[in-house]
Amino acid sequence: MGSDGGDGDFEAFVAARGPRLLRMAWLLTGDRHLAEDLLQTVLAKVWPNWRKIAAEHPEAYIRKAMVHTHASWWRRRWRGEVPHGDLPDSVTSIDAFAHVDLEQSLAAAIRALPVRQRAVVVLRYFEDMSVEDTAATLGCAPGTVKSQASKALRTLRALLPTTMAEAGDRRAA
């Protein structure tokens, strides 16, 4: 499949869901270039089997693949590496300046989390998945998701005390 048919569906899916998936990849990696590389890596795995994957829950499948692929990179000490040289330079922020401080702070805080806690944060609080769905995606018990989420929250609160409080104020307002 993929090159044998169904390209239109695949392209439409990437066009529609790509931006959200790329933001998720950014949260997992804390880096713009690695985020695009992660998404492309997963799309390349998905595309040859797109017809089969699209028949079920393609976005859930891709989210799961992104989490596992990122965990795999992490295990291989990808953290200290530079991405492949032929990555495009055109990954730019729409609003490059207004949120730069917040983006940098968030990236630094997210990168400080262990990879599993990071995955829990992204799935639970960015993708707004339930504890049960997060557990199913990560292949662990719901209790593990809760404990990892609590630890992550404590860490993020310590690293981003002002930012999180501001976020709460903004929401209340």
Added chain:
Amino acid sequence: MRHEDDHALLEDELRVLLERGTPLLRAPEGRLRQVRERVTRRRRRLRMAGATATGAAALTLAGALLLPTTEEAQRPALPAAPPSTGVMAPLAEPVSFPELNGLTIELPERWSALAVPADTVHPDPLGFLGAQSLAPFTRPCQLTDPRDCAPVRRLGRGDVLITLSGGWSGKQQASETASRALSPSAAPDEGCEAIGGVTKRGVALLDDGKPNRRILATFRVCAAAGTTDATWAEVQTMIDNARLGGSASPAPSPSKPPSSSKAGQ
């Protein structure tokens, strides 16, 4: 109650923060073209690996049939094809892992090898070396990283399990050492701990390109309590003698890929 309220508040704050703080990134030009190119490169690599494995197997078979030496005649017969349980009996010869850049290992007599091919769920191929029989996919694996799903239920005292993985497109920073010496002992990760490991060590084989070197293969060693210096020496010797390419027999692989049921923990 107060604690739960605080927790819920924190969760809400984090949701807002993630939504606000995560940048809106534009897709690069030609993203889909790059995705297709990755698929094409991968297919080409797999085809080449398959051809290499077939050729190597044919050469090995021809050698065994046409040139039997006295030494070979005296050597115990190699085990037949793995039984339906998937248990891999020990080998006594160099083995190669065609899907891991043709990584070839000089396997000590009592060691076993197992190749786990790529599939759609776990697209990264893996190899395993162990000083015990390797019996993959006995029950579902619940670990986050599929690479942690080991083909042994439990390491015996003094046992080690080596997980092999291939290189990737990223490049190691120039400051990384090119030495083949194993890293110092570290605490076991989740997968190592799950099979009773108490120590983890590892090393990556790098190519000679500068200033950045590509990683060609990685060895992750999980060791149980009581691992002897002799076993560590065997491990280091295998790493020292590991090479890419060569015409060794491909390591046995399970008849059933790991997509439907993963390795036992």
